[in-house]
Amino acid sequence: MVDQNGDGPWDVIGRPITFARSGLTVKNRIFRSSISGTFDSYDGTGGYARLNWEEKFARGGTGAIISSFVPVSLRGRIYPRYAMIHEDRTIGFWRAVGDRVHEHDCKFIIQLSHAGRQQDDRGVENRFRVGMSPTDRKDSFHGLLCKSMTKSEIDQVVEQFGLAARRAQRAGLDGIETHSSHGYLINQFLSSGINDRTDEYGGSLENRARFLREIIASIRAHTTGHFHLQCKISAVDYNNAIYPWEGRGNTLAESVQVCKWLEDDGVDGIHVSTGSIFPHPRGPAGDFPIDLASEAYDPIVSSGVRGRFNQRIFRGAILSRLFRWWWRHNRGPVIEGINAEHAAEIKRRLSIPVILNGGLQRASLIARIIRDGMADGVSLARPLIANNDLPLLFAQGHDLAPRPCTFCNRCLLADLKYPLGCYDLSRYDNDYDRMIGEVMSVFHPSPYEDS
Amino acid sequence: MSIPRYPLPAWHLDPPPPVEAALRRTRRRRAFVLTLALAALAMFLYWRYVAEVPRDHTGIEDHFKYGSIGSEYGNGVPFRIWRVLPEMFPEHLPQNGLTGYEALGFVVERDKDGRPTADTPIGFARRRGPGHVELISVNCASCHASTYRGSPDEPRRTLLAMPAHRLDLLSYFEFLIKCGRDPRFTVENIMARIEAQGWIDPVEKLAYRYVAIPRTRERLMESAGRAARLFEHPSGVGRIDTFTPYKLIQFRYRDPELLRPGNTDLPAIWNQAPRVGMRLHWDGNNTSVHERNISAGIGAGASPTSIDLPRLKRIEDWLLTLPPPKWPEDWPLDHSLAERGKPLYLRYCADCHGVPEESFKGRKVGTVVPLREIGTDPERLKSYTYDFMSNQYSLGTDQAWRFHTFRKTDGYANQPLDGIWARAPYLHNGSVPTLRHLLDPAKDRPKTFHRGNDVYDKKLGGFTWDQASSGGETFPKFDTSRLGDSNAGHDGAEYGTDLAPADKDALVEYLKTL
Numbered sequence: 001m002v003d004q005n006g007d008g009p010w011d012v013i014g015r016p017i018t019f020a021r022s023g024l025t026v027k028n029r030i031f032r033s034s035i036s037g038t039f040d041s042y043d044g045t046g047g048y049a050r051l052n053w054e055e056k057f058a059r060g061g062t063g064a065i066i067s068s069f070v071p072v073s074l075r076g077r078i079y080p081r082y083a084m085i086h087e088d089r090t091i092g093f094w095r096a097v098g099d100r101v102h103e104h105d106c107k108f109i110i111q112l113s114h115a116g117r118q119q120d121d122r123g124v125e126n127r128f129r130v131g132m133s134p135t136d137r138k139d140s141f142h143g144l145l146c147k148s149m150t151k152s153e154i155d156q157v158v159e160q161f162g163l164a165a166r167r168a169q170r171a172g173l174d175g176i177e178t179h180s181s182h183g184y185l186i187n188q189f190l191s192s193g194i195n196d197r198t199d200e201y202g203g204s205l206e207n208r209a210r211f212l213r214e215i216i217a218s219i220r221a222h223t224t225g226h227f228h229l230q231c232k233i234s235a236v237d238y239n240n241a242i243y244p245w246e247g248r249g250n251t252l253a254e255s256v257q258v259c260k261w262l263e264d265d266g267v268d269g270i271h272v273s274t275g276s277i278f279p280h281p282r283g284p285a286g287d288f289p290i291d292l293a294s295e296a297y298d299p300i301v302s303s304g305v306r307g308r309f310n311q312r313i314f315r316g317a318i319l320s321r322l323f324r325w326w327w328r329h330n331r332g333p334v335i336e337g338i339n340a341e342h343a344a345e346i347k348r349r350l351s352i353p354v355i356l357n358g359g360l361q362r363a364s365l366i367a368r369i370i371r372d373g374m375a376d377g378v379s380l381a382r383p384l385i386a387n388n389d390l391p392l393l394f395a396q397g398h399d400l401a402p403r404p405c406t407f408c409n410r411c412l413l414a415d416l417k418y419p420l421g422c423y424d425l426s427r428y429d430n431d432y433d434r435m436i437g438e439v440m441s442v443f444h445p446s447p448y449e450d451s
Numbered sequence: 452m453s454i455p456r457y458p459l460p461a462w463h464l465d466p467p468p469p470v471e472a473a474l475r476r477t478r479r480r481r482a483f484v485l486t487l488a489l490a491a492l493a494m495f496l497y498w499r500y501v502a503e504v505p506r507d508h509t510g511i512e513d514h515f516k517y518g519s520i521g522s523e524y525g526n527g528v529p530f531r532i533w534r535v536l537p538e539m540f541p542e543h544l545p546q547n548g549l550t551g552y553e554a555l556g557f558v559v560e561r562d563k564d565g566r567p568t569a570d571t572p573i574g575f576a577r578r579r580g581p582g583h584v585e586l587i588s589v590n591c592a593s594c595h596a597s598t599y600r601g602s603p604d605e606p607r608r609t610l611l612a613m614p615a616h617r618l619d620l621l622s623y624f625e626f627l628i629k630c631g632r633d634p635r636f637t638v639e640n641i642m643a644r645i646e647a648q649g650w651i652d653p654v655e656k657l658a659y660r661y662v663a664i665p666r667t668r669e670r671l672m673e674s675a676g677r678a679a680r681l682f683e684h685p686s687g688v689g690r691i692d693t694f695t696p697y698k699l700i701q702f703r704y705r706d707p708e709l710l711r712p713g714n715t716d717l718p719a720i721w722n723q724a725p726r727v728g729m730r731l732h733w734d735g736n737n738t739s740v741h742e743r744n745i746s747a748g749i750g751a752g753a754s755p756t757s758i759d760l761p762r763l764k765r766i767e768d769w770l771l772t773l774p775p776p777k778w779p780e781d782w783p784l785d786h787s788l789a790e791r792g793k794p795l796y797l798r799y800c801a802d803c804h805g806v807p808e809e810s811f812k813g814r815k816v817g818t819v820v821p822l823r824e825i826g827t828d829p830e831r832l833k834s835y836t837y838d839f840m841s842n843q844y845s846l847g848t849d850q851a852w853r854f855h856t857f858r859k860t861d862g863y864a865n866q867p868l869d870g871i872w873a874r875a876p877y878l879h880n881g882s883v884p885t886l887r888h889l890l891d892p893a894k895d896r897p898k899t900f901h902r903g904n905d906v907y908d909k910k911l912g913g914f915t916w917d918q919a920s921s922g923g924e925t926f927p928k929f930d931t932s933r934l935g936d937s938n939a940g941h942d943g944a945e946y947g948t949d950l951a952p953a954d955k956d957a958l959v960e961y962l963k964t965l
Binding site for chain 2: 145
């Protein structure tokens with residue numbers, strides 16, 4: 001546990017990290033990875049529960065929180081009730097979030113996002129619209145329809161990212177992360193498995209990366225100083241994980257090249273993840289809880305033309321088990337540190353900090369990854385949902401939380417229908433009410449309670 | 452400004468969102484494809500298990516030999532049953548040294564190694580019907596195709612449109628009836644035989660087990676009762692009682708007086724064009740080749756509704772110009788003798804039988820010679836009664852082809868003698884074995900002779916008539932003393948029976964060239 005310098009895991013994990021270019025310093029190496037939860041108003045106006053939610057992690061010792069999926073426009077939303085930053089009127093809310101988090105010496109990096117075609121529920125405002133995407137081809141998993149973006153639409157979205165960045169800076173947040181992974185709009189442009197354009201935004205890697213680089217430029221143009229900007233990248237797309245006949249998507253070498261261009265463009269850090277759809281067998285790496293899927297999938301059945309097909313699979317006694325087997329088979333045997341090798345390769349080729357995401361919750365492993373130079377920090381979501389105070393536990397010397405995350409992914413699927421939280425009953429000694437009590441704790445305190 | 456209607460009409464719906472619209476398009480496409488697939492499946496199933504599909508043949512000769520004329524639904528038998536009957540009930544076949552349907556005089560085409568080249572003899576047509584059950588029945592070629600050869604050692608030569616001089620058609624029907632009445636004709640026994648012959652479509656199998664076999668037995672037993680009288684006066688080989696089956700089966704006659712047998716020799720049917728407008732049939736009761744053909748089709752078992760006119764027409768058109776057979780080149784022919792016979796023909800025969808060089812035109816060709824003049828056996832004439840004729844007019848009254856030209860006559864019709872060498876035996880009832888015998892006075896013609904031998908008597912001009920058996924094959928005796936089988940008539944100086952033997956030989960030699 002103790003390295004040759006006599007440092008324990010927390011000595012490594014608890015060491016602050018400073019992003020050289022932006023000067024952003026985070027008190028330790030634990031980042032809360034982006035995770036959303038339907039805590040806000042339908043129209044994307046932030047709600048008090050999100051403040052409570054983010055505070056849980058800040059209070060638990062997390063160094064920096066990467067926000068939920070924050071759409072830069074209404075058309076870029078994946079799900080209603082996720083707070084947005086599409087208009088200036090949202091600045092106040094984000095300032096409140098930032099302030100709440102800062103109280104615990106925790107940084108807040110907002111993840112600027114656009115779903116593209118990957119809109120699980122595009123919402124009533126978009127009822128008669130299809131997704132925006134570099135392609136006309138529907139998404140392979142849910143059959144979400146889309147239309148290839150025109151140049152003016154591309155320019156518009158690039159501008160929206162810039163405006164959103166300006167709002168984030170005005171809200172006093174600590175930085176920005178572009179959500180350029182997991183099959184959302186920027187990843188759709190980057191991925192050779194999805195982008196079938198023949199104009200300057202498709203074809204060669206350079207063309208495919210153009211959209212992201214224009215966004216970086218737009219963000220830089222709309223923000224002052226050197227506002228912290230990191231990019232979340234799917235190091236490998238594995239675009240054909242579910243349907244083997246789909247294109248494979250980007251390779252690690254291609255992603256490394258993209259990251260190098262980003263470094264050249266002045267990006268401050270790279271957040272490494274995987275997969276060009278979400279969810280993906282390798283991200284979040286874990287199980288596929290078919291029992292929950294069969295009920296939680298309901299709200300998005302009508303979102304795509306394959307919804308009913310998927311629902312039949314999730315509800316079929318045999319098909320669901322086969323699907324689960326297929327899902328786990330495509331994930332492979334590794335969960336913890338599933339993307340570590342990819343991050344190491346990117347880190348080796350870059351000089352800006354690299355944050356690794358993917359199944360991490362063991363202090364010793366995290367420390368080893370940082371110590372070995374595979375990454376400079378790690379981002380966690382599910383383990384932090386299970387144990388909001390995991391960094392404190394690490395600091396107390398725990399290698400693993402007494403009740404660690406089981407990577408069951410029930411939180412992931414529950415989010416489609418229920419408030420986000422840990423739904424692994426085994427972690428609550430099979431006490432359902434205790435579990436629900438824990439999940440619902442996010443709604444307390446409310447601004448309307450008499451304290 | 453339009454006034455809104457409240458509530459909105461019941462059929463009002465918001466336009467579908469894109470996903471719903473895409474799903475509807477997919478559903479419509481799927482429904483369309485499914486409909487097409489179902490329609491294709493239904494068409495296929497209809498075609499395979501419901502539709503009536505005759506087995507067609509491209510070549511006209513094959514069509515004549517094996518093509519359908521629509522008789523299957525009149526007297527057809529399910530093919531698979533038909534195929535196993537000879538091996539199940541060989542004892543019901545004539546015991547004449549031949550096996551299978553060949554024993555009944557049907558012509559089996561064989562390759563040079565003696566293997567049959569078709570799975571039925573000539574003269575059988577097939578038509579598939581409900582349950583994929585194929586029915587088999589006789590067609591034109593059964594009665595109008597046969598074989599000949601120059602010597603017993605030669606292979607049989609098949610000649611289409613010639614009289615089926617070896618065929619015992621009545622015995623064929625008798626064979627089927629006997630099989631149907633045999634206690635061994637059971638579903639189990641027949642199915643076992645059928646299944647032993649190879650794969651069978653499962654639907655067809657069910658159709659055979661539960662419909663075809665029981666119904667065939669039923670029909671054959673029913674026919675046994677109706678046709679019993681038919682077998683009281685067997686026609687024998689190469690002949691048929693044209694009207695009695697008609698009377699018994701189609702018209703259900705019961706009066707014995709109306710059921711007089713009228714056996715006739717099977718005719719040749721080539722070269723029909725010159726016959727158009729002539730009095731046709733032995734007694735000249737019709738002048739229309741087309742009506743005569745339809746009548747023959749009905750005689751072969753087609754019903755007025757099942758008769759397949761387009762397919763019959765193919766045969767009709769072909770027969771119009773099918774040339775009569777030439778005397779085989781490898782057979783001896785004394786041309787100088789024939790030359791001597793020609794003036795004799797022109798003097799004695801041409802008036803009634805036509806001048807060959809003039810398409811067999813002649814003063815009396817195709818006209819009826821009264822019975823009192825021709826003096827041949829009267830039974831065939833008597834069997835065609837006014838009563839029967841009237842009933843014939845009742846057939847197909849709703850059809851365009853309904854009969855118009857049948858007439859009762861008082862004698863027998865003169866015919867062109869094209870290919871006469873291959874039309875033996877002679878006279879309307881086949882009572883004179885050879886051309887040479889026909890030139891003898893009736894009293895000197897053979898009283899009995901044997902029919903069914905296809906070895907040709909090249910000298911006398913007819914098939915070998917004086918052998919009861921040859922090469923393991925036996926030939927039934929023809930007795931001219933039986934009712935309707937008299938060899939009298941066509942006798943006297945004007946018929947050449949008084950000519951000197953040398954002149955008769957010369958005339959016969961000339962007749963061989965026709």
